[in-house]
Amino acid sequence: MNERNESIHGVACTFRKPADVYHAAEKVRDAGWKYWDVHSAYPIHGLDQAMGMPRSKVPRLTLLGGVTGFITGCLLTWYMNSYDYPLVVGGKPFWSPIFPFPVMYECTILFAAFGTFFGQFILNRLPQHHHPLFDLPQFARTSDDSFMIVLEARDSKFHLDESRNFLLSLGGQEITVIRD
């Protein structure tokens, strides 16, 4: 293992063009890095593949939400109109899957949307208002028109000087050490 300074979060470098950061990301991926990220003001098309990232897990939470919602809709209408206070309307069955279908449908969508919305924030570990990156002066520009690659210290490949040189070889500018 390499010597690691616990107070270092990682090293960062900036790029000016999306094409440059894209090709640099491919090289970081090929070098076998695990804990690293590319910061940009918009999602760069195809960067997921260039970084070798797996597919997002948000759809699983959406499905979970949707199934929960559908079951909730079924139970809600059955319990309220058929079990707890059976309502006689036109001599029809107290509950059937047909008449409250709009309710079940809307509950499915509502809960699936909750699964998606909260799932996205949970998977992204947000809200998180304190992060070492926010102390970096050049980080602010990544939400405007600059791009940044961050190699994190917790990766087993991380070595301060080597990683700095690696970023330099990728064509990165303003190479900076991020402290916790």
Place this chain on the structure above:
Amino acid sequence: MAHAPDHSSERPAILDKVNPAELPRAKLILNDRSFHWITDKVCGIVEEPTPLWWKVLFTVALFVASFTGAGLLYLVSTGTGTWGLRSPIGWGWAIVNFVFWVGIGHAGTLISAILCLLRQKWRTSINRAAEAMTIFAVMCAGIFPLFHVGRVWFAWWLFPLPNQNGIWPQFRSPLEWDVFAVSTYFTVSTLFWYMGMVPDFGTIRDRATTWWRKAFYSVLAMGWRGGNRQWSNMEMAYLLLAGLSTPLVLSVHTIVSFDFAVSNVPGWHTTIFPPYFVAGAIFSGFAMVLTLMLPLRAIYRLHDVINQYHIDNMCKIILATGTMVGYAYGTEFFIAAYSGNSYEKFAFINRAFGQYAWAYWIMVSCNVITPQLFWFKKIRENHSLVWIICLFVNVGMWFERFVITVTSLANDYLPSSWGYYSPTIVDIFTFFGTFGFFSVLFLLFVRFFPLLPMAELKMVSPHSDIHNH
């Protein structure tokens, strides 16, 4: 053919003579604007000192909104009898205004969700404002059924919450379906809108120079860092919410139309209502988007990001949906004639030539005739005219709901129980004020939130192309 490679025998010779044509693609962002220009333009709206026009309009909007406040205060302290509702017309302006405002909202979801699934990149310039419009329009819509229940302090009985009577909502009623549809619609639209804004809040936060602005937008941005691992989840979530909003928006106006179609009143009890209502909703909503965006485009000089291509597209959608609505009016007449049902036949002849014929012909001229002007390029390029036509569409769509609601109730089966509905001053105050209420919210949105989605605009900019050096 001398220059042809060896395998020329495998390919038809004609290919060597054909120069593949460059397909012209409409530019979404004119003048080759940079990422930084987009950031400056959109953040500039939030960062600049409050302009005078904004203060004036905001004051006027607050004043107009107070009419709704006054109308509702009088209604609650006196009773729903102060509205013009009399037997046999139990649904008057309240439901008309409700359907009108909900319909307006639909274009926002169409732009943000359906056009997203259809990969219509031009939506990015207008989707944020259109989504805001959706949310505020649904808030305006909600006022009417909420107060129409009479004793508004019992309105929570509409929701499946335990109450002291031990009675639950009755799920066979389309009105109860509506409660679920509209509240789900409001919630999901708000989540979708907010989630799309998080990265843009991050941009405003990163540029903030004052303490309060930094704090305000930091909270809203939730610590967004724009790492691609975050973007990947965000994009997936955005796509999924678009996929969820699409069946949702179609179901909302379908269920609104069920309020009418499930009853046995002549002129209401028809299967055409769901598609007809959805087309009408999109029609009116796009007219409202243009009504709002054309002045904003002029004030903030957004001509490079909302260009003629965007306006053309919206005009064409208005033309298409307006024609669908006109077709539906015709179909209604045909089916009434073909049904052999004398009440149904009477309902439609009465609409066109009866005591509300004036309203019917306002509806037809505004909804069917005026949008046909959008066939002409010259008219689509004349933005003042586009704005005026959109106002006509808004008026026409309000009258459509009025015609549907009132004519059928005023003259149904028994001539002995026919009536004539007119609104009272309380009705008029309440409805007039909702335009102020809507404007107050929309002006606050324009002033404090990112008006255009910066991240999405950057995504469709030619500068984002990684193959373009």
